[in-house]
Amino acid sequence: MNRPTGLTVDAAGTVYCANVGNDTITVYPKGKTSPSLTIDVASSPEYLATDSNDNLYAQVGTEVEEFAPGSTTGKNLNLNVGSPGALEVDKSGNIIVLDDSSDTIDYIPAGQTNPSKKISVTGFPFALALSKDNKTLYVSVETSAGPFVIADIAYPNGTSLSNKLTSNAGDWPVSVSPDNVLGT
Numbered sequence: 001m002n003r004p005t006g007l008t009v010d011a012a013g014t015v016y017c018a019n020v021g022n023d024t025i026t027v028y029p030k031g032k033t034s035p036s037l038t039i040d041v042a043s044s045p046e047y048l049a050t051d052s053n054d055n056l057y058a059q060v061g062t063e064v065e066e067f068a069p070g071s072t073t074g075k076n077l078n079l080n081v082g083s084p085g086a087l088e089v090d091k092s093g094n095i096i097v098l099d100d101s102s103d104t105i106d107y108i109p110a111g112q113t114n115p116s117k118k119i120s121v122t123g124f125p126f127a128l129a130l131s132k133d134n135k136t137l138y139v140s141v142e143t144s145a146g147p148f149v150i151a152d153i154a155y156p157n158g159t160s161l162s163n164k165l166t167s168n169a170g171d172w173p174v175s176v177s178p179d180n181v182l183g184t
Contacts (some may be wrong), residue, residue, distance in 0.1 A: 011052070040131040077095075086128045106118050134155060
């Protein structure tokens with residue numbers, strides 16, 4: 001690993017790690033400490049997500065790329081998002097992505113490139129986590145006062161964030177993982 005930033009885990013327990021320091025994503029089978037695969041990407045990957053079919057999604061520069069299981073070649077999804085940040089994929093394959101250029105949460109239906117919904121965020125949204133039942137989206141947000149808060153919104157029909165809790169996690173709480181999201 002070289003400056004690891006983003007992590008995601010698929011249904012089989014495979015861990016994917018985004019390495020900003022060397023423009024790679026390393027893949028670790030469940031319980032292993034050595035990677036089984038290294039994926040070279042064109043530009044600093046930071047945020048990762050997996051879907052119910054174990055496809056990997058990676059924010060790579062200004063793109064979101066999809067990788068089939070075991071593949072080292074990504075497909076640019078050509079999402080109409082100014083500057084993609086953190087992302088999640090729901091059970092139906094819909095993509096949720098933070099647009100860092102507009103501080104919005106964008107919902108992009110499966111197979112589409114344009115958001116069907118944009119939700120404005122007051123402050124700087126940093127990380128996303130979707131609840132296991134796909135009914136609540138949690139967002140860590142840096143407020144103008146300095147502390148991060150964990151906000152939530154009813155997914156997919158909510159229209160605004162509500163404050164869930166104030167964090168004392170320091171300057172960079174990288175994610176939230178509610179409701180045993182990664183569990184089965």
